[in-house]
Amino acid sequence: MEQTILQLSYLIGSITFILGLKMLSHPDSARRGNLVAATGMGIAIFATIFLYKDHEGNPLGNYPWIFAALIIGSVVGTLAAKRVQMTAMPEMVSLFNGMGGACAMLISLIEYHHNPTPSTGILLVIVLGMIIGTVSFAGSIIAWGKLNGKIKDKSISGAQVINFILWAALLSLSVMLIGGYTTESWVFYTILILAAVYGVLFVMPIGGADMPVVISLLNSFTGVAAAFGGFLYNNPVMLTGGILVGSAGTILTMLMCKAMNRSLKNVLIGSFGAAKVGVAGVVKEQGNYKEISLNDTATLMAYAQKVCIIPGYGLAVAQAQHACHELEKLLEEKGVEVTYGIHPVAGRMPGHMNVLLAEADVPYEKLLEMEDANDQMSSTNVVLILGANDVVNPAAKEDPSSPIYGMPILEVQKADHVIVNKRSMKPGYAGIENELFFKPKTSMLFGDAKKVLQDLVSELKQV
Amino acid sequence: METIQNLFTDPAIYRLLTIVILSIFLGIEVIGRVPSVLHTPLMSGANAIHGVVIIGAIIVMGQARADDYLALTLGFWAVILGTLNVVGGFVVTDRMLEMFSKKKAKK
Structure with missing residues (x-):
């Protein structure tokens, strides 16, 4: 019963x-x-x-x-x-994912320890579950560290060779152990260590902008590791849960890649990391950019008919979503039509901006998806870009040599004025220059997004 | 070779294999056409679901002999980590989605 x-x-x-x-x-x-x-x-x-x-x-x-x-x-x-702050959600998901991977790893460790003479099938399940769990654990921790800035992007020269050697070593050791050619336990622990090293090296060279894709992929890895546990204990719910996440996670990873117009292969090789070197090698002369004062910005926006706000990661790190909503309400009171142009991958994760602005009670219908925002762009007077960079970079449309070429962007240049709020002229997450900043229509408004928005609000009250 | 044969002759393994294959297709089908706004919560929700590993951790822990300190310690950690994955995952997802529904209610 x-x-x-x-x-x-x-x-x-x-x-x-x-x-x-x-x-x-x-x-x-x-x-x-x-x-x-x-x-x-x-x-x-x-x-x-x-x-x-x-x-x-x-x-x-x-x-x-x-x-x-x-x-x-x-x-x-x-x-x-x-x-956890809404801005740190991606890290949190990555961390929890790592916990699941570690859990799968520990289960394999204990089961190996429990079964001195396991059958080939059991050993296969234990070893594979451990490898995948460990890779997912190590990778997720690195992804977590990268997202919160503890670990910097590093492209290790010859990383692909090292990875290949690691793969070969992992494979041959696993075959030795599972095939019964050796029963030495050091082989098992060596596999564990190699898998951990591989997990670290796997995520290390991948650029921060691609991190969501990597987390999603590691997420599906952990799913598969959980499924191996299902085999181990003949447990249907572990199996369905694990495999469902494994396959749904893989599809989700591919959907995310599609949203950014990047192929999974490019993401995994870490072409941003590689391309960065190329771009740095031929430093294009930084054109002239012009700055705009808070006062002028406030005036410009107050007398505009239509303002489009484009939020990016800068808004998220500055926790400026409430200040942003404040500005929007004030402008609306003055009869200005305000919309938000949301790029699907603005921020650190797809949908990041929607979540963030929703937290500040920005009405749903004000958030325009990229296509709708682009349709309205030519009738927009002022575009205010808050800490977004790569998602408005015209190089994605115009420069085939750019690493982000082909990614759909918000076409802010169609608007009359473009005001860019950034903390400095430093390039964005993909590490590439943005020519938009040097266009005649563009003015720069430097400063922390939250501070700038609060100042703008007080300026606007006086206009 | 024997192992491969077992895949098809052992009814238990064959059953599991069937579940695997059906689940793969189900996973693909279920995600289908998700709007990009929901990518993050969906990933987070899926993240919580693979926390089912915790069941394995509980079984390991529950079967460990009282004097097997290695298994007890590792198993203890495995259950903690698995719980973190499950509970943290579902709570984070709920927090994200709460914001979506909040604005829906106001509309």
């Missing part, structure tokens, strides 16, 4: 995961979808704790340990997830 309930719980778990993912991909049902999947997860977890029996029919023990770990994990996880 208990086993029937357990299996039924697993079935419910699997169904909620499928339903959850399905609902998550529609705006109206997304939040409920998340709750549905979470409920299914809870059912599966508690059913396992209380009803699971091994082959001899023994129930699980060590309840104090299990519950202590569950409570610690829940408290820390909830606090971390609640406290």
